[in-house]
Structures are given as structure tokens and as C-alpha cells.
Amino acid sequence: MNPPGDVDGPWFANARRQTAHGKRIERVRLVDEPATDNQRYLPATTPENLAAGEDIRFMPRADAVRHGLPVRLLAVRLPSARALQLGGRISSP
Numbered sequence: 551m552n553p554p555g556d557v558d559g560p561w562f563a564n565a566r567r568q569t570a571h572g573k574r575i576e577r578v579r580l581v582d583e584p585a586t587d588n589q590r591y592l593p594a595t596t597p598e599n600l601a602a603g604e605d606i607r608f609m610p611r612a613d614a615v616r617h618g619l620p621v622r623l624l625a626v627r628l629p630s631a632r633a634l635q636l637g638g639r640i641s642s643p
Contacts, residue, residue: 562602569603576605580621585608 556562565575581589596606614621 557598557601562598565599565602565604574605575603576607578607578609580611580614583607583612 571573579589580591593608599606611621
């Protein structure tokens with residue numbers, strides 16, 4: 551699968567700008583076993599996200615459940631970046 555080639559688009563440009571200023575963009579991508587079509591596509595886009603400064607981790611959903619982690623991630627709009635926080639806890643960037 552080929553990821554979209556929008557590495558100069560507004561999201562990537564903003565991510566590079568924010569991380570250059572020391573802000574962190576982190577996410578954990580939960581993956582089902584077997585992975586869905588979308589979950590199999592996500593690794594194809596990961597190199598571009600990493601190059602923009604993101605920290606992305608993958609975790610099997612079963613491991614998250616086994617460790618008692620909440621399996622719902624909240625997308626929160628912060629003043630300078632989009633962040634995904636576990637358990638609804640929001641901290642300042």
C-alpha cells in the first residue's frame with residue numbers, strides 16, 4: 551500500500567514546526583489481531599509521520615486490555631498540536 555504523498559501539506563508542515571519548537575506529538579496505535587484493513591495501512595504512513603517529528607508506537611489491543619489500559623483514546627485539540635492521550639488525562643504540551 552502506498553501512503554498519500556502529502557508530506558508538504560498543512561498537517562506535516564505544522565507537525566515539523568511544532569516539534570522544532572520542542573513540542574511533542576505522540577500516539578499509540580492499537581492494533582487488533584488480525585489487523586483490520588485500516589490498521590494494515592497505518593504502518594505505510596508511519597515513516598512520514600516519524601520524519602515530521604511524531605513518536606508513534608503500536609500495541610496489540612489485547613496487550614492494552616491485559617495491562618488494564620483504557621482502549622479508547624481521546625483526540626484532544628490543543629492550542630498548538632493534536633495529541634492523543636490515554637484515559638482522558640490531558641496535560642499541557
